[in-house]
Amino acid sequence: MKHLVRTSKNLGHAIREARKAKNMTQKELASMSGVWQETISKIENGSGGTKLETLFDLIAALDLEITVTERSKGASDGLEDIF
Amino acid sequence: MKHLVRTSKNLGHAIREARKAKNMTQKELASMSGVWQETISKIENGSGGTKLETLFDLIAALDLEITVTERSKGASDGLEDIF
DNA sequence: ACACGTTATGATCTAAAGGTCATATTGATT
């Protein structure tokens, strides 16, 4: 699993995929991360303007990690589709 | 350049490094990204709660990219220090 | 020490995120 993320929509996708992959419901994720179910819903649907702290909470609860790198000119190696 | 980011502080570091690497001043980054210099200052210093949209603006202006992956259990391959 | 460029802080205002609750809508499952 590897998602390139450049918009809130991408992000929402990545979060949802990861959650589903772990067979979690939004409500479960909510209680594990401290982020409200309603908020998770919005985020997964790409509602812009989420706060970083909220993101980090979800990322941690989902056992994901975020990396920042230079933009790779060519060869998007092993990346899944971007929506 | 590859930064693992799990907190706002990490993020700030990554941003600052990338900016310096490009010999840009906060003001220049500001005009390129549409994010205020004052805001950039706060972000680089790890002020929590930045909005995602703002982040994406900076990332784009700095030619960086964000990826979300599963947390790699072992071997942090080629990652720079995390602060 | 001075001057200039860079970065940090502080105040005010506005827009909007998220906590919170209630409810609507969608989606399975039988």
Place this chain on the structure above:
DNA sequence: AATCAATATGACCTTTAGATCATAACGTGT
């Protein structure tokens, strides 16, 4: 189709990020 779980939406309220401007603090070269 009826039922129950899972999501989405909508309203309200509080809090806070970011725009904006002014200014302070910090760095660095001379």
